[in-house]
Amino acid sequence: MVKTSFILRGVEFRNRVLVASGTFGYGNETTSLLDASKIGGIMTKSLSWKPRDGNPPGRIVETTGGMLNSIGLANIGVHQFIDEKLPQLRNLDTKIVANIAASSVDEYADVLTLLEDQEGVVAYEINVSCPNVKEGGLNFGTSCPKTAELTRRLRPLTNRPLIIKLTPNVTHVSEFARAVADEGADAVSLINTLIGMAVDIRTRKPRLSTVTGGLSGPAIKPVALAKVYEVAQAVKIPVFGIGGIATAEDAIEFLLVGATAVQIGTMNFVDASISGKIAEGMAEYAERSNVPDLGSLVGALDANVGFSVLQSWL
Amino acid sequence: MTASPLLCSAVVRSLHETGDNIWSLILHAPLIAAHARPGQFVNVRVADSLVPLLRRPFSISRINGAELAILFNIVGPGTRLLADKRPGDIVDILGPLGRPFVIDDAYDTALIVAGGLGVAPFPFLELELHRLNKPIVSFVGARTASGLSVEGLENVREATDDGTAGRKGTVVELVAEYLDAEKPKRPKLFACGPTPMLKALREFAVNRRLLCELSLEGAMACGIGICQGCPVQRTGEGKKYALVCTDGPTFRAEEIVLS
Numbered sequence: 001m002v003k004t005s006f007i008l009r010g011v012e013f014r015n016r017v018l019v020a021s022g023t024f025g026y027g028n029e030t031t032s033l034l035d036a037s038k039i040g041g042i043m044t045k046s047l048s049w050k051p052r053d054g055n056p057p058g059r060i061v062e063t064t065g066g067m068l069n070s071i072g073l074a075n076i077g078v079h080q081f082i083d084e085k086l087p088q089l090r091n092l093d094t095k096i097v098a099n100i101a102a103s104s105v106d107e108y109a110d111v112l113t114l115l116e117d118q119e120g121v122v123a124y125e126i127n128v129s130c131p132n133v134k135e136g137g138l139n140f141g142t143s144c145p146k147t148a149e150l151t152r153r154l155r156p157l158t159n160r161p162l163i164i165k166l167t168p169n170v171t172h173v174s175e176f177a178r179a180v181a182d183e184g185a186d187a188v189s190l191i192n193t194l195i196g197m198a199v200d201i202r203t204r205k206p207r208l209s210t211v212t213g214g215l216s217g218p219a220i221k222p223v224a225l226a227k228v229y230e231v232a233q234a235v236k237i238p239v240f241g242i243g244g245i246a247t248a249e250d251a252i253e254f255l256l257v258g259a260t261a262v263q264i265g266t267m268n269f270v271d272a273s274i275s276g277k278i279a280e281g282m283a284e285y286a287e288r289s290n291v292p293d294l295g296s297l298v299g300a301l302d303a304n305v306g307f308s309v310l311q312s313w314l
Numbered sequence: 315m316t317a318s319p320l321l322c323s324a325v326v327r328s329l330h331e332t333g334d335n336i337w338s339l340i341l342h343a344p345l346i347a348a349h350a351r352p353g354q355f356v357n358v359r360v361a362d363s364l365v366p367l368l369r370r371p372f373s374i375s376r377i378n379g380a381e382l383a384i385l386f387n388i389v390g391p392g393t394r395l396l397a398d399k400r401p402g403d404i405v406d407i408l409g410p411l412g413r414p415f416v417i418d419d420a421y422d423t424a425l426i427v428a429g430g431l432g433v434a435p436f437p438f439l440e441l442e443l444h445r446l447n448k449p450i451v452s453f454v455g456a457r458t459a460s461g462l463s464v465e466g467l468e469n470v471r472e473a474t475d476d477g478t479a480g481r482k483g484t485v486v487e488l489v490a491e492y493l494d495a496e497k498p499k500r501p502k503l504f505a506c507g508p509t510p511m512l513k514a515l516r517e518f519a520v521n522r523r524l525l526c527e528l529s530l531e532g533a534m535a536c537g538i539g540i541c542q543g544c545p546v547q548r549t550g551e552g553k554k555y556a557l558v559c560t561d562g563p564t565f566r567a568e569e570i571v572l573s
Contacts, residue, residue: 268540
């Protein structure tokens with residue numbers, strides 16, 4: 001039996017595959033499609049203090065090997081989440097991580113404090129990286145001092161793991177990772193989407209109602225790998241690797257460059273059962289490769305060899 | 315209560331072009347066929363690759379035992395790949411999805427209103443309406459005669475923009491004329507088609523206080539309410555948007571705002 005689990009601030013996750021925030025609803029929509037006991041955890045849809053309507057239609061566009069979205073953090077708000085969704089989520093045999101998005105430091109703190117009293121939430125992921133809202137999101141995520149200040153404010157409010165979700169839309173994401181690690185964050189997760197755009201040449205209008213949006217999917221995997229590698233070199237805290245993962249092999253690549261675990265995002269839309277298959281595939285890879293613990297692959301990249309000429313590209 | 319969506323490997327039974335660029339794909343998908351209701355859709359993975367990435371949603375056009383049919387036009391890379399399918403090919407489909415038409419409320423005559431490929435959900439609906447012994451009149455519009463698809467519809471009245479078949483004009487004008495001439499008791503409209511047509515029909519139905527359900531299209535990634543990519547504006551208080559995939563695709567005319 002391959003060991004697949006990992007521990008974050010005392011919380012044990014059964015394996016290293018979680019589903020990314022905003023790509024799995026609140027976790028209760030897919031019970032006919034995915035057996036939750038196959039995955040390490042669910043990052044909930046971003047929760048804010050009050051419900052948010054989200055952006056007008058023109059929210060998604062398919063791109064080559066990926067998609068643009070501009071959902072705008074549409075969510076039911078933390079109160080309704082606690083009343084209606086969390087009781088159902090507690091019945092799922094996996095770990096629930098509450099993802100929080102807000103437009104002020106106070107709002108982040110209020111949402112987290114409210115969730116502190118709730119059983120069934122094992123950790124927090126703080127979204128400072130949504131590119132599709134005017135207030136909050138990237139306002140925090142692209143300012144290193146603001147991101148650090150937010151972490152400093154939230155850290156004393158909880159003993160649960162605190163994960164900061166970072167944006168790649170900055171010059172050096174590792175500076176942000178270092179700053180939040182210094183403020184006591186338990187982990188970072190990256191990458192959130194890359195800012196992107198698409199144009200309808202018949203109408204000469206942008207294809208998203210907010211003009212630009214967030215690019216995700218297999219198309220962004222190479223960028224995500226490079227960012228995760230950069231961050232894993234810079235900090236000692238665990239890194240959740242996110243960005244275009246579609247197969248177990250993709251996930252192993254993220255582990256090798258330094259991710260402790262991965263999150264599956266856009267591919268959930270294509271196949272809501274895929275995260276379970278990826279977790280199984282990773283265990284099979286370890287079995288085949290005589291790796292008794294997937295943890296031993298984390299950061300095991302052999303960076304001294306210039307490149308792998310044996311990799312088939314045909 | 316509708317059935318939970320299932321991921322199924324459907325087997326292609328046949329593919330044929332029934333009109334000018336109107337394709338009918340018949341799939342063997344017993345579990346989905348057994349649970350589907352008129353107005354629901356399937357989300358189809360057109361190829362086992364990452365380009366194109368997302369599934370494509372199609373109305374369930376008809377059910378015959380363990381088989382279901384979808385109708386499509388070739389309009390982009392996804393539908394082009396779908397038109398390459400051959401009998402025996404496996405297609406990964408997710409369904410049945412969405413809220414079906416309501417067929418058991420208070421009306422005496424069912425008026426089917428379809429524009430272009432908007433005929434897709436109606437052969438299935440008419441079959442079920444038959445079982446309820448509802449009189450049916452089908453109003454079908456298209457730009458030109460070759461765009462009309464009336465297979466599986468009964469009591470058909472046609473309209474074309476260019477007058478090459480049926481009445482020259484819109485299908486909404488056709489419906490208005492019928493209502494004024496025949497004055498059917500307690501009619502209910504079931505409509506699907508391009509947004510400008512649905513918008514006109516919505517206004518007509520709301521003004522005349524007619525029972526009317528509209529089946530909408532929307533760009534969507536998942537089809538099951540998790541991507542939140544397919545909002546449509548709601549009327550009234552509360553939430554500003556509904557989702558086409560899970561709150562629809564069928565909506566009562568007065569429930570939504572079309573822009």
